[in-house]
Amino acid sequence: MPKMKTHRSARKTFKITATGKVKRRKAFRKHILTSKSSKRKRHLRKPGLVSETEAYKIRRFLSA
Secondary structure, X not given: OOOOOOOHHHHHHOEEOOOOOEEEOOOOOOXXXXXXXXXXXXXXXXXXXXXXXXXXXXXXXXXX
């Protein structure tokens, strides 16, 4: 059976932290930023973590 390939879009989107958690970017930070408050935009800058139920799937995408 051939090796499992890395899901390329997942590799570009997610990172695995040192403790094994999956890091992601937050949504709603691409456009129409004038209608969003500075506080909201500032909080969206910080990376978020993927929930453990979804992280299992993403780790499988990233296992190469």
